[in-house]
Amino acid sequence: MLELLQVNPSSGDPIYRQLSEQIIHLIVGGQLPAHTVLPSVRQIASYLAVNPMTVSRAIQQLVEQGWLERRRGQPTQVAERVNNHASAEALLQPQLAVLLASAQQLGLSKQQIIDLIEKQWDRSKSTGA
């Protein structure tokens, strides 16, 4: 799964947060089903060439939030979850907030935004993107 991960150290977002958000997206999106075993902190850190402490912080946070679980003497794995659909909606909130803020700055109405989304949705469906 290492190849699914990537971080941008030069972003204003802390690396641990980029990493934990990415892993949540992968879990919610189904790329990482329950019980998938994660690589070790050391493997992830060396693959991404970042400080292992920041990787360890991301993993720790995901364990606390229930996305991952760690049983004694076993590697970290993806936890069993029931409510992935609600999580998917919650995950889009930040991007939605950004979209709405830009739309309002540009003076678009609610209907115009909805129309735009519909058009874009149909276009991406028809191109299969």
Next chain:
Amino acid sequence: MDALLQLNKVVKRFEANTVLDEVSFTLEPGMVVGLLGANGAGKSTLMRIALGIIDADAGDIATLGEAPAQLSVAAKEAIGYVPQQPFGYENATVAMALALHRSFYASWDMQLEQQWLQRFALDGKTKVNKLSVGQRQALAIIMAMAYRPKLLLLDEPVASLDPLARRQFMADLFELALESGSAVLFSSHITSDLERVASHVALLKNGKLLLMRELDEIKEHIRLVTFPEGVMPTFGEHIRVLHRREYSWLIDGYRGETWAGALQCQALNLEQLYLELHI
């Protein structure tokens, strides 16, 4: 003894010029501290004072718990230092230079030395004065790290290494800091390297230590907030204003709050932060 290096209100002047102005900070095991600052901000001076190469004019310094001017042999054997411009051994071959250098350190790891020579593609038979700048840096790094020092000071160590060698070298730093419980102080202009490697960032400007924080905290709690012309914002008491430029305030202590009338509230990467503090 917890702190591997402790500076308390250290002052250094060169004639009328104050190079370090009451600098205080502590390096603990496991910390990889990126030291950021303009040329002449005092980065090299700080390292040289910690090593006892030059004396401070005021303040207290404890290097591995000892006064830097009278470091014991045991302390010296536990310190690694890569200066900006290495270095001696000019007429020796790489192998001879390493043999001599090795003889000073009881805990020298031959396997590590060989592994790194290979990685940096250094040939033992090459004369030191025939090495390129990058090869010299690589040799200096081997000489400073092959005995797994408790305290490692690196003054712009990687500028001349190629990207792959830099990455591998960073992995070695983590191993040293996290597995051997050492502390690393690492000055560099390459902010993208610091962002990968540093657990903490120390920012020097005109001899003053403006910031010394965990990198993740810096990115979470420092924001550049812009207001319309003429608006004077009031920030909460937990907020420290680091810098103001026209209608933008650089603040520390951000906790996700919003301010009425703010046009923008922007997270910064290290390079942006550095520039904001220096414009």
